[in-house]
Amino acid sequence: MAESRDCVTVTDSSGASDLDLVRLAQAGDTGAFGELVERNRRAVFRAALAAVGSAAEADDVTQEAFVTAYRKLSGFRGDAAFRTWLLAITWRKAIDRRNSMTRWLRLTVSQRDFGEDTPDIMDSAPSRDRSPEEDLAAAELQRTLRRLIATLPKKLRDALLLAGSGEHSYEQIGQMLGAPVGTVKWRVSEARRLLKQKLAALGHTESVPRPIDARSR
């Protein structure tokens, strides 16, 4: 990485670690921060999406989270990974958005949420070893599941979506939700059990697993 002494520009930051880029950004190098945005945009966006449920809202939250992170960057000391710190900021922003009255009003006007952003039947790729009828049933099951996920309790839904995003580790999810890793895993498991129970109630399956003892969770 070629770096100027006055830390104004970074010509090549592809090989630099997040911490190196953070140090450069702390010195006022917005280009280095831009590289951090590029590296973490998907993880930040999906964390926001898990909380707010719509891509447009998640996009706003993502921008706000990055801007806030840049302004608070002088307080980042490197005790934790930059991504973990950034995701914690993102999650707070997303929860604020979810709780805001504006969000509630928008939801009452247009129901573009998990359950309503239903994919087209063509979204699920047809399988070669299944009949068209089975493909249709699978697509219907997907739509039903999306609606059921939207009706899950927030704590369970957040954990399930964050874990299923493929962008966050259980440790990062625990940091975001403010819960131990064990609790996060239990919430994911409980969310799945509830989904299966609801599916069974709708006639999709007969056998529903028994609930795991939640104890104090």
Place this chain on the structure above:
Amino acid sequence: MGSQREIDDAIDRAVRDIMSVEPRAGLRSRVLDRLERPAAGWFALARLAGAAALLVIVAIAFLMIPPAPRPVAPPTIASSAPAPAPPSVPPPAVAPPSAGVPADSAPTRRVRPPQPPRAPVQPSRPLFPAQGVVAAASVAGDSTAALETIEPVAPLPVAAGASPIAIQAIQIEPLTIERIVVAPIPPPR
């Protein structure tokens, strides 16, 4: 549909579908744009507050200034002679207060010189458009007789033995102000 494995796969797929949305393109440039103008929102807010304050000040000033009195136009008098020159009346002489009278006891009064009568205000254009039409018609077809001419009044000659009017000078005497004696009132019996 029925096996647990299939249900688990369906749940995984549904979650993946929900979370597989990509962020809108150009996120990096949008974030950097916002970083380069961090105070734009505050600046706009400050400008808005300033404009609102100015508006309030103007409104208060407008309410506090009393409305100017409307000038009353004197009645229009039609006359062919030019308006007489205003008589030049000197202001009345005011005798200085005497030594026995305190200076602050004399009432101060501003004497305004008499104002010449105001010329009648003629509208620059007729109040009613029909006026002009009627006037033009009357000029075009003027069949009426000429107006009676006004002859100037010849002054009468002054008699030979007449004595001029003697105007005596106005004398203003200072006011005599008696001293006020304040005596205690005896209590009623």
